[in-house]
Amino acid sequence: MKARSTVLVLAVLVLLGGSLGYVLHARQRGGGPQLVAAESSFSLNEPGLYYRDTATGRVARSQGAPDGPSCARFYAAGDRALCLRALPGVPARTQAVVYDRRFTELQTVTVPGIPNRARVSASGQLLSWTTFAVGDSYAAGTFSTRTSILDLRTGYLVKSIESVPLTVGGTRHHAADVNYWGVTFAADDNRFYATVSTGGRTHLVEGDLRAWTARTLRENVECPSLSPDGTRIAFKKKVSADPAAPWRLHVLELDGMREHPLAESRSVDDQAAWLDGETLGYALPGRDGKGTDVWAVPADGGGAPHLLVPGGSSPVAVPAAPA
Amino acid sequence: MMYLATTGRRPDAPPRPAGVGRRVPGTVIALGAVSLVTDVSSEMVTAVLPLYLVLGLGLSPLQFGFLDGLFNGATALVRLLGGRLADRGGGRHRTVAGVGYLLSALSRLGLLLAGGAAGGIAAALTADRLGKGVRTAPRDALISLSAPPEDLGRAFGVHRAMDTTGAMLGPLVAFVVLWATADAYDAVFVVSFAVGLLGVLVLVLFVPAGAAVPAVPAVVPKPARTKPARTKPARRRGGALRDPVFRRVVTAAALLGAATIGDSFVYLLLQRGLDLPPVLFPLLPLGAAACYLLLAVPAGRIADRAGRRVPFLCGHGALLAAYLTLMLAPGWPAAVLTLVLLGVFYAATDGVLMALAGPVLPPEGRAGGLAVLQTGQALARLVGAAGFGAAWTWWGPRPALAVSALALAAALAAAWRILPGREVA
Numbered sequence: 001m002k003a004r005s006t007v008l009v010l011a012v013l014v015l016l017g018g019s020l021g022y023v024l025h026a027r028q029r030g031g032g033p034q035l036v037a038a039e040s041s042f043s044l045n046e047p048g049l050y051y052r053d054t055a056t057g058r059v060a061r062s063q064g065a066p067d068g069p070s071c072a073r074f075y076a077a078g079d080r081a082l083c084l085r086a087l088p089g090v091p092a093r094t095q096a097v098v099y100d101r102r103f104t105e106l107q108t109v110t111v112p113g114i115p116n117r118a119r120v121s122a123s124g125q126l127l128s129w130t131t132f133a134v135g136d137s138y139a140a141g142t143f144s145t146r147t148s149i150l151d152l153r154t155g156y157l158v159k160s161i162e163s164v165p166l167t168v169g170g171t172r173h174h175a176a177d178v179n180y181w182g183v184t185f186a187a188d189d190n191r192f193y194a195t196v197s198t199g200g201r202t203h204l205v206e207g208d209l210r211a212w213t214a215r216t217l218r219e220n221v222e223c224p225s226l227s228p229d230g231t232r233i234a235f236k237k238k239v240s241a242d243p244a245a246p247w248r249l250h251v252l253e254l255d256g257m258r259e260h261p262l263a264e265s266r267s268v269d270d271q272a273a274w275l276d277g278e279t280l281g282y283a284l285p286g287r288d289g290k291g292t293d294v295w296a297v298p299a300d301g302g303g304a305p306h307l308l309v310p311g312g313s314s315p316v317a318v319p320a321a322p323a
Numbered sequence: 324m325m326y327l328a329t330t331g332r333r334p335d336a337p338p339r340p341a342g343v344g345r346r347v348p349g350t351v352i353a354l355g356a357v358s359l360v361t362d363v364s365s366e367m368v369t370a371v372l373p374l375y376l377v378l379g380l381g382l383s384p385l386q387f388g389f390l391d392g393l394f395n396g397a398t399a400l401v402r403l404l405g406g407r408l409a410d411r412g413g414g415r416h417r418t419v420a421g422v423g424y425l426l427s428a429l430s431r432l433g434l435l436l437a438g439g440a441a442g443g444i445a446a447a448l449t450a451d452r453l454g455k456g457v458r459t460a461p462r463d464a465l466i467s468l469s470a471p472p473e474d475l476g477r478a479f480g481v482h483r484a485m486d487t488t489g490a491m492l493g494p495l496v497a498f499v500v501l502w503a504t505a506d507a508y509d510a511v512f513v514v515s516f517a518v519g520l521l522g523v524l525v526l527v528l529f530v531p532a533g534a535a536v537p538a539v540p541a542v543v544p545k546p547a548r549t550k551p552a553r554t555k556p557a558r559r560r561g562g563a564l565r566d567p568v569f570r571r572v573v574t575a576a577a578l579l580g581a582a583t584i585g586d587s588f589v590y591l592l593l594q595r596g597l598d599l600p601p602v603l604f605p606l607l608p609l610g611a612a613a614c615y616l617l618l619a620v621p622a623g624r625i626a627d628r629a630g631r632r633v634p635f636l637c638g639h640g641a642l643l644a645a646y647l648t649l650m651l652a653p654g655w656p657a658a659v660l661t662l663v664l665l666g667v668f669y670a671a672t673d674g675v676l677m678a679l680a681g682p683v684l685p686p687e688g689r690a691g692g693l694a695v696l697q698t699g700q701a702l703a704r705l706v707g708a709a710g711f712g713a714a715w716t717w718w719g720p721r722p723a724l725a726v727s728a729l730a731l732a733a734a735l736a737a738a739w740r741i742l743p744g745r746e747v748a
Contacts, residue, residue: 004528011524015517023500023514026507034505072378086378088506090370090498091605112604114377132377175716176591199716244441 035085038103039067044076045101047320049275051312054291059083061318062309069103072115074314075273078124080106080152084115084131094131098150101321109157113146117223117271118314121185125152126209128183128192145181147194149209164207166196167215175199182223182271186230193224193233204235204252218257222247223271225280227299231255234262234272234280234299249282251299260301273316274299281308281315350469351478353529354462355485357522361424362486364519365451366493367511368431371501375508376444399698401456406694409461416461416468416690417532423458424526427451428519435512460694465530467681467689473627475681476634479674480623487616491609563692568743569683573696575738576676577703579639582734584727585708586611586665589649592720593661596653607662614666615673622670623678631679632742638671639735646728650721676700683743 036058044050049062052074059068059081068074071083072094081099086092092114098107113131120127130147149158161180166173175198183194189209196205196216204221207214225234231254236247245267252259262280270282280299283292287310294309308315409419430451437443463479470478496518497511504510563569590607593599599607626634645664651657677693684692714723 008524008528011521015521019514019517023503023507023510026504026510029507030505086374089501090374090494092374092378114374132373173716174719176588176712176720177716 035070035088038069038099042067043102044079044081044318045321047318049281049294049308050074050076050316050318051294051309052314054286054311054313059314060312069097069099071097071314073118073129075118075120075316076318077120077122077316080120080124080127082118082120082127082129084118084129086115092131092133094129096127096129096148096150098127098152107150107152109148109150111146111148111159116145117147117182119183119185119271121189122187122228123189125189126150126185126192127152128185128194130181130183132181145179145197147180147183149183149192151209153189161194161207161214164212164214166205167213168198168203169216173198180205182225184224184226184233184271186226193226195222195224202238204233218252221252225272225274227274228277232299234274236268236270236272237261240267249280249297251280251301262297262299262301263303264295264297264305266305270313275315275317281317283313283315286311347474347478347481348469350530351466351482352485353525354466354469355482357424357526357530358462358482358486359489359492360518360522360525361427362489363493363496364431364515364522365427365455366490367497367500367518368434368451368515370494370497371508371511375511380444398452398456399701401453402460402698403691403694405457406460406464406691408457409464409690410688414468414687416465417526417530419690420458420461420465421523421526423454423456423461424519424523426454426457428454428516428523430454431512431516431519435509435516460697461690463677463693463697464681464690467677467693468686472682475678476623476626476631476675477620478623479678480620480626480670483623483670483674484616484619487612487619491612491616563684563688563695566683569680569692569696571741571743572676572680572683573699575741576696576700578734578741579731579738580700580703581707581710582727582731583642583704583707584646584711584724585704588708588711588715589645589661589665592649592724593658595720596649597655597658607658610659610662611665611669614663615669616666618667618670619674622667623674626671626675626678630744631675632744634671635675635679636735636739636742638668638675639731639738641665641667641671643728643731643735646724646731650724650728679742 038059046061050068051060051062052058052071053060053066056066057070057072058066059071059074060066069083070085072086073084075082079101081103083097083099085095085097087095087110091112094111094113094115096109096111096118097105100106111131113133115129116132117130119129127150128147130145133144133146147161149161150156161183162178166178177198179197181195183192185192192207192209194205194207196203196214201219202222203216204218204224205214205216220237221233221235222238223236226232227234233252233254235250235252237250237259238246239248240246247267247269249262249264249268249272250259251262264282266284268282268284272280272282275281275296278299279296281294281296284295286293291311292313293307294312294315295305296308297303297305405419405423409416427450430447433447433450434444437447466478466482467475496514500511500514501507564573586608590604593607594604622634622638641664645661645668648657648661648664676696680693680696681689711723711727714726718726
């Protein structure tokens with residue numbers, strides 16, 4: 001008994017010492033990335049392509065230094081920018097920060113989960129974000145998403161749009177497994193599109209904020225992104241059972257509901273952004289196996305994808321400020 | 324039922340009187356410590372894994388769901404295999420359980436070395452699941468063979484309380500490591516690996532090898548207090564289900580399992596009813612776990628005194644009460660009551676079921692038999708949760724809950740008749 005206790009005490013000392021040493025080493029190394037604010041010179045006033053710089057985790061403007069705030073996801077439109085950042089520690093929490101053009105913080109909302117999607121309506125008045133939450137170990141190991149909508153006109157925040165009465169194929173739908181993600185807003189600041197998943201299927205859903213209703217339009221549509229003219233929706237479609245490469249970017253014409261695949265043949269897991277009326281930007285895993293790169297592809301199905309920003313994600317085209 | 328002392332008592336020592344004041348066998352404490360340490364190790368990884376995979380590596384939720392669900396079903400089969408292996412050759416319980424614990428500990432190194440490669444991560448997670456599947460039945464068989472049959476309820480209660488303590492500490496340790504290192508996930512894996520190794524070491528040092536089962540069964544004289552009921556000679560191989568008494572235990576457990584809705588649904592309903600701030604959501608399972616932790620030992624003692632079927636059935640009665648409470652007007656009192664009832668349910672059924680089934684099985688077939696029981700119960704619960712999900716989709720949450728409560732009441736009535744009475748062993 002005594003010998004065994006000695007061995008145990010020794011082992012505890014060795015293992016504890018080793019663990020402590022590694023923790024200190026990791027601490028010295030600086031652990032994960034730090035959250036920083038934007039430099040005072042950084043603003044949305046310069047038109048151009050804004051994106052998240054993978055190396056620094058900060059927002060950058062193309063051909064500029066990454067002087068923006070630290071964000072895991074970023075989007076901007078109108079006079080507003082939306083930044084999702086992961087708060088350190090467990091359980092996972094996401095901070096959604098609303099900025100004005102000069103990156104002054106206007107509002108901060110903290111929600112559970114991991115940053116996933118961020119969108120702002122063209123006017124800058126409506127914002128939406130999706131976080132990805134994982135049931136902790138006591139609960140089931142399934143994932144769920146939580147999508148919020150913030151209306152800056154009224155200050156009203158819908159913490160989870162799961163509560164919206166949903167109609168699937170014409171009948172009112174109740175289920176425990178309803179998940180929404182990837183909202184995109186129409187120009188009227190009332191209608192929105194999103195993905196809803198239930199019963200193992202994904203649907204394109206069209207929602208009405210004022211009436212507070214939602215109905216599904218079409219199956220197998222994820223991460224919709226409405227074109228600036230409001231006639232087309234770019235989305236990722238599940239085309240393969242291969243978990244390594246399940247999706248392909250498509251564009252759906254809302255008038256007539258015809259869809260066509262884009263020239264990008266690689267599997268894209270992103271909510272594409274319209275860089276102009278004819279081009280889509282999106283992130284793909286980096287060619288060096290690390291991080292992501294931003295690519296662009298024509299929306300009409302022709303042409304070929306081309307590399308826009310190595311080491312970037314969350315692309316968004318910011319037009320010149322209205323005079 | 325035979326019982327062989329393995330825990331410091333001399334074989335010739337007179338049997339001690341039943342009742343209060345006797346010590347829990349050292350082997351049970353040691354196995355509890357192993358589970359505590361191992362649960363700290365595994366729960367700290369579980370707590371950070373989604374963050375690491377999705378935020379650190381950029382996996383999509385769907386890919387994460389795929390990785391997370393990987394081989395979850397296969398665990399059931401591995402568990403059966405673990406039980407079989409442990410029984411073969413007269414009690415290799417410690418070896419088989421040890422391999423399982425070691426596999427899970429090494430899987431943390433795999434996570435570290437995979438460095439973001441999806442294939443490596445999948446392999447590491449699979450190794451962890453395999454380890455968990457393999458070790459459960461041999462470990463429970465060891466517990467049941469290490470304590471006198473009349474004290475099994477308390478022994479399992481002590482083990483489950485220690486186990487739950489580890490599960491509650493794990494996320495806390497992960498939190499501290501992440502805080503100290505500014506979110507260095509690799510540090511969490513390294514600490515988890517070290518803690519996991521410690522668990523294996525405690526097992527090797529403090530759990531006696533192979534002594535739990537006599538090499539030649541059925542020649543050891545029975546201690547005075549055990550019951551003489553087994554007339555047929557103990558079977559050597561498989562076929563635990565051929566024993567009518569054991570079959571009744573499995574049937575009752577499976578019936579009741581199929582009538583449960585799954586904890587995640589309970590928490591979901593609670594959260595919706597309360598309109599709980601989502602940040603507080605993780606506290607719900609913690610509340611139930613704390614209750615389980617506090618009540619596991621008392622419930623085990625009651626099981627030893629009043630017979631095991633009483634708390635087992637009453638525990639499911641508590642679950643039924645929890646479902647009914649969920650249907651009442653939502654509010655904090657109802658929510659707290661639901662969590663307490665859920666804790667009572669686990670305290671009164673989880674370890675108690677093993678204590679109930681253990682003595683029914685011959686020592687040389689015990690790990691295999693317990694594996695069959697656990698697998699049957701787990702599969703039945705999967706069916707129950709899936710059924711509830713479907714009912715929710717068709718009828719909405721409240722009618723689904725009402726139907727589940729009815730089903731549980733019916734299963735309870737059936738189990739009352741099916742479960743063998745107190746003195747079957």
